[in-house]
Structure formats: C-alpha cells, structure tokens
Amino acid sequence: MKDHRNDRDIDHEMKRRMKEDIPEEKWRAIVSNDADYDFRFFYGVSTTGIFCRPSCKSRPPNKENVRIFQHAEEALAARFRPCKRCKPTGEKLPDQEWVNQITDYIDRHFRDKLSLEHLADVCHGSPFHLQRTFKRVQGISPVEYIQRKRMQEAKHLLAHTDQSITEIAAEVGNANVPYFITLFKKMTGQTPLEFRQIWQHGAAQEVQTYEYEHDHSKQN
Numbered sequence: 001m002k003d004h005r006n007d008r009d010i011d012h013e014m015k016r017r018m019k020e021d022i023p024e025e026k027w028r029a030i031v032s033n034d035a036d037y038d039f040r041f042f043y044g045v046s047t048t049g050i051f052c053r054p055s056c057k058s059r060p061p062n063k064e065n066v067r068i069f070q071h072a073e074e075a076l077a078a079r080f081r082p083c084k085r086c087k088p089t090g091e092k093l094p095d096q097e098w099v100n101q102i103t104d105y106i107d108r109h110f111r112d113k114l115s116l117e118h119l120a121d122v123c124h125g126s127p128f129h130l131q132r133t134f135k136r137v138q139g140i141s142p143v144e145y146i147q148r149k150r151m152q153e154a155k156h157l158l159a160h161t162d163q164s165i166t167e168i169a170a171e172v173g174n175a176n177v178p179y180f181i182t183l184f185k186k187m188t189g190q191t192p193l194e195f196r197q198i199w200q201h202g203a204a205q206e207v208q209t210y211e212y213e214h215d216h217s218k219q220n
C-alpha cells in the first residue's frame with residue numbers, strides 16, 4: 001500500500017522512533033559522559049555526522065538526532081566520522097579529515113548564524129585549535145570559508161531568481177543588507193545589482209547568438 005504521508009511527516013516519524021529506540025540507560029550514559037560505557041556502544045549525531053564514545057565531553061546532543069551503534073565500524077559504515085576530541089576509533093583523527101567535517105557542516109548550515117565557538121562546539125574542538133588547523137589545511141579561515149560559501153549562493157540566486165537583494169541577503173545568512181552589499185562588492189568587485197545586470201545582459205547575448213547561429217544553419 002502506498003504511503004501518502006509527505007516527507008516532513010515521514011522524517012518526523014523516523015526521528016520519533018529513533019528517540020524512542022534509545023534505551024534510557026544508554027541515554028543517561030551519554031548525557032553524564034559515563035566512561036564505564038566506553039566501547040560498549042557508540043553514538044552518532046545526525047546533524048553533525050560525527051560519532052563519539054559515551055564519555056565524550058562535548059555538549060550533549062538532542063536525543064532525536066542520536067543514533068546508537070554497537071561498534072565503531074558500524075558508525076563508519078553509516079558514513080559517520082570519528083570525533084577528534086574523544087577518538088572513538090582509538091586513533092588520532094587526521095587534520096584533513098577534521099577539516100572535512102567542519103567544511104561539510106558549514107556547507108549544510110551556512111545560512112545559519114555561525115561563529116567560531118559554535119563550529120568548535122559541534123565539531124568537537126577548541127576555537128583556537130579549529131581556527132589554526134582550518135587555516136593551515138584550507139589556506140583561509142573558517143569565517144572566510146563561510147563568506148565565500150554565502151557569496152557563491154548569493155550569485156546563484158541573483159542569476160537564477162527574481163528575489164530582491166534584501167531577500168537574498170537573508171537567504172544566505174546575511175540579514176544586514178548594507179553589510180551584505182559591502183561584502184559582496186569586496187569579494188566580487190561588483191554590487192549585487194551590478195552582478196545581476198551583467199549576468200542578465202550576458203545571458204541575453206548568449207540567447208541572441210544561439211538564435212542567430214540556429215537560423216543561419218537552417219538557411220544553409
């Protein structure tokens with residue numbers, strides 16, 4: 001029988017079941033950072049894609065976002081990455097993999113309010129170490145990476161939608177419109193309006209060129 005529920009209802013139901021399926025004993029071990037349960041099970045957090053030992057000192061996750069694994073291999077097979085702080089595989093996480101965790105999180109949450117402290121919290125490290133490691137691996141700071149991601153999305157919206165500058169600024173996580181315009185010009189050399197006008201002019205020229213070449217080929 002076909003399931004007529006929408007995706008939001010199904011997602012809510014899955015989260016409800018995941019929440020109910022976590023035994024209270026294991027949940028208490030997670031929120032109390034109980035080292036006695038280390039290697040008896042592991043837990044992953046769906047919003048970060050990271051898995052930990054129960055004793056991990058990171059901030060307790062929302063219960064609805066938690067998945068329980070009996071072995072670290074199960075978490076890895078489910079595409080969760082080991083926490084840099086508690087090292088659930090017993091091995092030190094390479095800096096490149098940790099930075100990949102950070103960039104993945106930014107790519108999925110760049111529209112949200114992101115700070116260095118927040119990134120360090122969800123990616124299980126200190127702000128100082130995260131800043132230093134990220135810049136060494138990526139060549140730019142986390143803030144610069146966030147800004148580039150937001151401007152990339154802004155350019156896409158300017159080119160392919162009729163949303164206003166104000167709407168686009170809010171859409172990409174920059175609710176302060178004057179700041180958004182200043183930052184956009186600093187990073188692209190154009191204001192958002194100039195970028196949109198240039199793109200639209202270029203797109204119109206491409207259409208005209210295509211139509212001319214198409215008509216010319218038909219004549220031949």
